[in-house]
Amino acid sequence: MLSVLLPTDFSENSRNAINYALQLLKDEDCTFYVFNAYTPVIYHVEYVLGYPAQFGLGDAVRKTSQDNLEAIVTALNDEHNNPKHKFETYARFDTLVSGIKEFVEEYNIDFIVMGTKGATGANEVLFGSNTVHVFKEVKCPILAVPSNFSFEAPHEILFPTDLDVNYNDTNLKILKDLVAVNHSRLNALHVSTGYELNKKQVSNKETLEFMFKDFAFLFHQVRHTEIPKAINEFQIKQKINLLVMVNNKHSFFENLFFKNTINQIGFNLNVPFLVIPAAL
Secondary structure, eight states: EEEEEEESSSHHHHHHHHHHHHHHTTTSSSEEEEEEEEESSOOHHHHHSOOGGOOSSTTHHHHHHHHHHHHHHHHHHHHHHHHTTTEEEEESSSSSHHHHHHHHHHHHEEEEEEEEEEOTTTTTTOOOHHHHHHHHHHHSSSEEEEEEEEOOOOOOOEEEOOOOOOOOOTTTTHHHHHHHHTTTTTEEEEEOSSSOOHHHHHHHHHHHHHHHTEEEEEEEEEOOOOHHHHHHHHHHHTTTTTTEEEEEESSHHIIIIIIGGGGGGOOOOSEEEEEEEEEE
């Protein structure tokens, strides 16, 4: 049974991501943990320095959070009524990133699905800061669902890779499962800057081909100097339903999303985006 964490701030954006998760995993046995990290707008210094349980200052906020979580689960059971799915709710006094990190470790979470949208008025920012911090800090597969994305089964998956990551059945298990369940075609995309593949890259390419030999797998190598533009063009050309990347230290993923936001300009992400940590 999959353990899936569904963070929510009770926005339409997060509710859309929850609905996406339930449809994506409709044939899987899952426990969904619907999770809200809350922080009272105003609290005393001793509330922060001490232990929240010692004080009653957050009781009202906690109750509101818990009531809202239970309302979501009631609605989900009414709308989806899937016997393969069960729900648990958790309201926690914490910041989002810290709360998710602790929850993932405590409950052995397999997968996180969360809504995302860029900062208001800053079109060059691909993701909101919360999403980027979760990508950086949480070592668990994370699926970020853009605002207003209507569910589509991921029949065409794009997997850009610099072929510098050592792939194995552990770190790509979630991808293999998604490909198998949805009868997807996996499009591995290597953006070449004009150099031939080195020995490590050739070996990693062969590993990928072997791992997905029983599935629809295509390897594409394109010459381009701008990775975001190459990904954009491929998405449009192939009608991609899901984008997948491995978050490996020193990889082009890290350079693209964490080093310099200017790299994100022109990168139009309008499909769900699965980020897989290199080592699980």
